[in-house]
Amino acid sequence: MVVHMSQSSAPASVSSLDQHGQAETAQEIVSLDAVSFGYSRKRLVLQDLNLSIQQGEFLTLLGPSGCGKSTILNLIAGFYKPLAGLVTHGGEEVKGPSARRGVVFQSNALFDWMTVEQNIGFGFRFQSLSKYEKRQRVDTIIGLVGLRGNERKYPYQLSGGMRQRVAVARSMVVQPEILLMDEPFAAVDVQTREGLQEELLKLHEQVAGAILFVTHSIEEAVFLSDRIVILDRNLGGIAHDIKIHLPDPRYTAMNRVSDAFNQYRTDLYLKMKAIG
Numbered sequence: 406m407v408v409h410m411s412q413s414s415a416p417a418s419v420s421s422l423d424q425h426g427q428a429e430t431a432q433e434i435v436s437l438d439a440v441s442f443g444y445s446r447k448r449l450v451l452q453d454l455n456l457s458i459q460q461g462e463f464l465t466l467l468g469p470s471g472c473g474k475s476t477i478l479n480l481i482a483g484f485y486k487p488l489a490g491l492v493t494h495g496g497e498e499v500k501g502p503s504a505r506r507g508v509v510f511q512s513n514a515l516f517d518w519m520t521v522e523q524n525i526g527f528g529f530r531f532q533s534l535s536k537y538e539k540r541q542r543v544d545t546i547i548g549l550v551g552l553r554g555n556e557r558k559y560p561y562q563l564s565g566g567m568r569q570r571v572a573v574a575r576s577m578v579v580q581p582e583i584l585l586m587d588e589p590f591a592a593v594d595v596q597t598r599e600g601l602q603e604e605l606l607k608l609h610e611q612v613a614g615a616i617l618f619v620t621h622s623i624e625e626a627v628f629l630s631d632r633i634v635i636l637d638r639n640l641g642g643i644a645h646d647i648k649i650h651l652p653d654p655r656y657t658a659m660n661r662v663s664d665a666f667n668q669y670r671t672d673l674y675l676k677m678k679a680i681g
């Protein structure tokens with residue numbers, strides 16, 4: 406089943422050559438143009454940052470603590486405004502939060518007094534849809550994130566991994582054009598984390614939106630991403646922009662151990678070390 410997300414208005418068309426010299430045509434969904442931001446005027450966290458995310462792209466931000474990864478997500482989400490420059494979504498300036506942009510953080514507060522399906526349904530708070538449509542969408546997403554059979558459970562009855570799935574489902578149920586994920590799997594154990602990564606890739610395959618993901622794990626970034634951007638705290642911007650080419654389907658165990666995977670991992674590790 407394919408869930409079609411609504412198209413944004415008039416996105417820019419971008420043509421470029423990838424590292425194999427192949428022509429690529431992509432539609433830009435979100436862009437930061439010459440964005441500067443700081444929490445105080447004395448120190449800018451981001452300086453003249455240019456970053457664009459293509460429709461359907463899985464883009465990951467890597468970089469040392471404090472380099473501004475969460476700040477970028479918050480700017481795109483519309484929680485903060487840039488001091489200079491422009492953040493656009495579908496060619497329009499981002500002026501505040503919108504259901505067109507979903508957000509998932511490391512620890513997502515689920516409501517203890519709501520069941521799994523009620524927590525997911527909370528995602529509709531900004532949207533007016535018929536009860537029938539809401540029920541259909543909640544039911545579909547529960548299947549996609551592997552929570553079938555847990556619809557009536559309360560958060561205290563769930564494992565950490567299941568709670569994160571509820572949070573992902575809550576942000577996906579509104580079919581956002583872009584999903585912003587800030588270290589969403591950092592607080593779960595390694596096995597659960599691998600399972601969640603694989604489910605996220607399957608979800609991304611079926612739901613045609615872009616994902617902007619933040620992690621500290623190089624392995625997680627390589628396994629999940631079409632493209633990785635490494636940020637440098639001293640530059641207040643991008644140090645490296647790297648395309649990742651691994652065979653489809655991406656969620657196979659081979660893609661965690663192959664030579665290609667290891668090469669990307671080594672390359673990224675050295676680039677991160679050089680930044681410090």
Ligand SMILES: Nc1ncnc2c1ncn2[C@@H]1O[C@H](COP(=O)(O)OP(=O)(O)OP(=O)(O)O)[C@@H](O)[C@H]1O
Pocket residue numbers: 444450468469470471472473474475476477
């Ligand atoms: N609300 C805030 N008020 C003041 N300074 C802040 C605030 N949030 C972040 N900062 C500062 O801005 C800089 C960038 O923070 P940000 O949270 O974006 O980094 P990050 O790359 O997400 O780091 P981490 O990997 O640790 O999550 C840091 O120096 C941080 O101390």
Ligand SMILES: [Mg+2]
Pocket residue numbers: 474475476587
């Ligand atoms: Mg952060």
